[in-house]
Each structure stands twice: as C-alpha cells, then as structure tokens.
Amino acid sequence: MxxxxxxxxxxxxxxxxxxxxxxxxxxxxxxxxxxxxxxxxxxxxxxxxxxxxxxxxxxxxxxxxxxxxxxxxxxxxxxxxxxxxxxxxxxxxxxxxxxxxxxxxxxxxxxxxxxxxxxxxxxxxxxxxxxxxxxxxxxxxxxxxxxxxxxxxxxxxxxxxxxxxxxxxxxxxxxxxxxxxxxxxxxxxxxxxxxxxxxxxxxxxQFQPSLINQVKQRVRKVGFVTSQEYPDLLNQDNWKAIMDESINLKIWLVYNKGKSIAYVWDKEKFSDKEARKKAELQLLLM
Ligand SMILES: [Zn+2]
Structure with missing residues (x-):
C-alpha cells in the first residue's frame, strides 16, 4: 500500500x-x-x-x-x-x-x-x-x-x-x-x-455535523428548535457561535419553576414574541 x-x-x-x-x-x-x-x-x-x-x-x-x-x-x-x-x-x-x-x-x-x-x-x-x-x-x-x-x-x-x-x-x-x-x-x-x-x-x-450545523440545518428547515431536541443548547458557551454565524438566527431562554428551555429561531419566520410563545408552551408540557 x-x-x-x-x-x-x-x-x-x-x-x-x-x-x-x-x-x-x-x-x-x-x-x-x-x-x-x-x-x-x-x-x-x-x-x-x-x-x-x-x-x-x-x-x-x-x-x-x-x-x-x-x-x-x-x-x-x-x-x-x-x-x-x-x-x-x-x-x-x-x-x-x-x-x-x-x-x-x-x-x-x-x-x-x-x-x-x-x-x-x-x-x-x-x-x-x-x-x-x-x-x-x-x-x-x-x-x-x-x-x-x-x-x-x-x-x-x-x-x-x-x-x-x-x-x-x-x-x-x-x-x-x-x-x-x-x-x-x-x-x-x-x-x-x-x-x-x-x-x-x-x-x-464517522463524521457528524457539529452541534451548530445540526441546529442551523434544522432551523433552516422548520424555523424553530429547542434544547429538548438539542440539550447542548442550554450551554450558553454555544450561543455565540450560533448567533455569529448566521444573521437570521436568534437564541434565547425561558425558565419556570427550575426548568428551562433554550430555543433558536429564524427571525424571518417567527417574530420574537411568536418564538417565545412556542418555547413557553414546550416548557409547560415538560
Ligand atoms: Zn505545488
């Protein structure tokens, strides 16, 4: 060889x-x-x-x-x-x-x-x-x-x-x-x-998309994802890379009674308010 x-x-x-x-x-x-x-x-x-x-x-x-x-x-x-x-x-x-x-x-x-x-x-x-x-x-x-x-x-x-x-x-x-x-x-x-x-x-x-790219691919498709799908989103060290790399993506966190959900959304598809509502609903169902 x-x-x-x-x-x-x-x-x-x-x-x-x-x-x-x-x-x-x-x-x-x-x-x-x-x-x-x-x-x-x-x-x-x-x-x-x-x-x-x-x-x-x-x-x-x-x-x-x-x-x-x-x-x-x-x-x-x-x-x-x-x-x-x-x-x-x-x-x-x-x-x-x-x-x-x-x-x-x-x-x-x-x-x-x-x-x-x-x-x-x-x-x-x-x-x-x-x-x-x-x-x-x-x-x-x-x-x-x-x-x-x-x-x-x-x-x-x-x-x-x-x-x-x-x-x-x-x-x-x-x-x-x-x-x-x-x-x-x-x-x-x-x-x-x-x-x-x-x-x-x-x-x-053997190669898998990095977290950031997995999230980006998914958001591009459906407009909204949360840490329920990608638990690593709760780690705020990852946030900067997600927001930096694509101007259309935003990320935020909702919490209640010791539970929290981080969520990423495409601001062209959902307003801040709509995204927050979707995240709060998921939190309620946790
Ligand atoms: Zn050469």
Missing amino acids: DELYTRVSSATKQVLYQHMKDNNISLLNYNFNHFFQYCIKKYKIQVISHHFSNYKIEGLTIVDELGISFSYEIDNPKVKQNFTLCHELGHFILEHEGIYFAESIENQESLLEREANIFSAVVLMPDIVLLSKIYYNCETFQRVQNSLEVSKQALLFRLLDFLREYYPDKDSEIKQAIETYIEGNNASIYRLFHDIREQIIGEFH
Whole structure:
C-alpha cells in the first residue's frame, strides 16, 4: 500500500467530509467548488489568474504581508485550472511550510508537490462521491468526468490510486476494470466497488455535523428548535457561535419553576414574541 497516498487522502477527508456533513452536501450533485469557496472565504484567500508569455507556470501560491493568494494560468483548460486551484489549496490546508509555491512541469515529483496533488484529486473526486456515482448511480466514465469537472487523465489516475488502496495486489485487475469502464462497460469496476462499499460508507459516516450545523440545518428547515431536541443548547458557551454565524438566527431562554428551555429561531419566520410563545408552551408540557 502506498503510505503517502493513504496518509494524505485521509488527512484531506478529515476536513472535506466534515464540511460535507456540516453542509449536508448532496453526493450525486457534488462539485469541489462548494468546499473550495468555503475555504477561500474562511481564510480570506485571493484567487487570481496570470499569464506569462515566456514560461509556463500552472499555478502559484504567494503568502506575504498582503495575505494569501492563489493564481492560475488563464490559458489552461478549465479542468486543469480546477486541479491547480485545489492543488494550491492543498499546500495551504496541509500546512506546507513556505511562502511561495510555483507549479511547473519539472517540480511535480517533490514530496510536497505529490501531497498537494493527492489533496487535489481527493477534493475533486472524493471516495464517497465516486462510490455514489459509479456504483449506486451507474454513471458512465464520461458523465462522472464531466460532472466533477476533471480531465480524463485525472479521473483515470484517481480511480487507479483509489482502488489500489483497497486492493494492493490486484493491479492488473484494477487497470483492466478501469479500461473497460472507460470503454463503456462497468461490470468489473462495479464488482470492485461492491466489496469495498461498506468501508467507504462507514468512513464517511464517522463524521457528524457539529452541534451548530445540526441546529442551523434544522432551523433552516422548520424555523424553530429547542434544547429538548438539542440539550447542548442550554450551554450558553454555544450561543455565540450560533448567533455569529448566521444573521437570521436568534437564541434565547425561558425558565419556570427550575426548568428551562433554550430555543433558536429564524427571525424571518417567527417574530420574537411568536418564538417565545412556542418555547413557553414546550416548557409547560415538560
Ligand atoms: Zn505545488
């Protein structure tokens, strides 16, 4: 087994899967951009394009007093730009030491570059998404490639690396399965996925949305929740994060005779008074 691949892909999934769970992201409509934009915003990263006429630099990361910026070659095809941007994000999220990374064809063999490439491949094509699309939804190679906005080569290598992790001594079988899959026959790759599907799903479900995100998802749906559903809401240490992150959410507490209920509501859906009434009613029924 390739230890580097396993180590980096699992570090990538730690942040990516948590993000997917927190935001309840659809597996069949997955696209890297949601996670990418979230990171860009969170870390205030600037994304710009560049073009040098004399030499080819696929991508750049620069960290200086102005902040962090990623740039990509504007003449490259979109799929290549996507790969490069996720690669630059990899240097950042994997905390590679350095204030300057430049991607050219020559430097891709160094350890940090390989790590950033693995990060990029996993973010563009997560295990759980490949399983959903290829195994459960029986999508063709072409369709998977198009929907994830990657090149043919990127998907091919990703499948190869990914399946090798699970089947370290079935190299020729894996190659054969991918080859026939590209040609439009999914029987062999389907079988390979079949035997590892539970592992992939289990890994994904180890991650759960944080309290704040569970509450937010629920309030978005129904407009009102209380500490009867989420007892941790009674802990006021959690309040700030809930109010900070979304301007439409409010949180308050009602109490009577030693009992209390904390409640969160969407102020677009319920007025303060309405929300308080709902909470008092629950308190009465406790
Ligand atoms: Zn790099």
